[in-house]
Amino acid sequence: MRYQFYYWPTVQGRGEFVRLALEEAGADYVDVARRKGGETAMMKIMDDRRTGRPPFAPPFIKAGKLVIAQTANILFYLGPHLRLAPRDEATRLWIHQLQLTITDLVVEIHDTHHPITSWLYYEEQRPAAKRRTKDFWRYRVPKFLGYFERVLRRNGGQYLVGRRLTYVDLSLFQIVEGLRYAFPKRIKRFERKIPRVLALHDQVARRPRIRAYLSSKRRIPFSQWGIYRYFKELDR
């Protein structure tokens, strides 16, 4: 099966969670919107009256005739096909539950630099961003990453679920990568509280296909336009 993957071509964004799964699996896929004319093709699928089940927003994939949107939903579907999730229902639901918790965390990460509205520049909402970021690191990061640390501990330490890598391990890797880009000092101070999360991150980074992907041009660099953005004053 050749998958067609659709996402904004210049940012990692939510699409990156899907890209990491496709790359780790060595899947046959096309990153459509990064090809010439691809972004137009992506918009066309979303607008086309013949798309009976239109995506609300990217990312989405085409798998044969199926069009599937919403990051966690895409991963739920792809999981067993890419051998990044088992087939039994209870475990699939559990992995999905963890992925949905990652989804919640991603919104909160984005809102640290744009708490009031995405229609103002960061510079126009700086005091609000500072307050939001302070509470994010005081209350939310400990709650979210502390939760994943606990899940790792209960599972025996190496992976979040079972004895093999699943797609949600890759997503947690991406969360750590992003927090290190946006908040290098803050995450450094926090790291001693989440040794298992970091060990998982490092282990994912060493996987041959992930390592090859991260050093390839297929990996879009972090930038000031994505979910994770670096502002010195937010990383005191």
Added chain:
Amino acid sequence: MRYQFYYWPTVQGRGEFVRLALEEAGADYVDVARRKGGETAMMKIMDDRRTGRPPFAPPFIKAGKLVIAQTANILFYLGPHLRLAPRDEATRLWIHQLQLTITDLVVEIHDTHHPITSWLYYEEQRPAAKRRTKDFWRYRVPKFLGYFERVLRRNGGQYLVGRRLTYVDLSLFQIVEGLRYAFPKRIKRFERKIPRVLALHDQVARRPRIRAYLSSKRRIPFSQWGIYRYFKELDR
């Protein structure tokens, strides 16, 4: 199957999307945290070291030995059991995709009154809330509700998916109910743009089990502590 449902006992919140599905299906369920000692029991499940797959937060349900959290995940699981979703995979994924879009919308609704942080009172972030609310109604409501209107139109008008009620219809009903509580004037002005969404809302409200539920004590009233809150100055 008797389901055990766990959610904060004094607000509709995210739990309400699950309650509506259980009620419409006439399911045998216990709203555990609203019973004496129930909230303690709920916290215990979340904290207990013997819970191998601990929920991050309520709502969650127990179905036999399964513990399932994350609203959309719960509904994805319950759907076919409650006859509120078909069993075929493609349609289940599509309904789930719509439900996850509801999930995204719910975060944005909550953040209209608490854009900066949940650790400040509304009154301490009023100017930010006004700006957030303005952009929410200018850009986000048209995008989200316009999308659901389009999905209804493409499906033929009566339900979001197929020819029978599914759980995501109930969730869209709840969105309209909540917006009418929090923004009675703004939604009134917007209603002519979403005739199919409103027709669906009215049809759901007339269903015998939903009607009985809404007028029962099992339905917790809207309040100033939930996702939807009414502030006159945000509803100019």
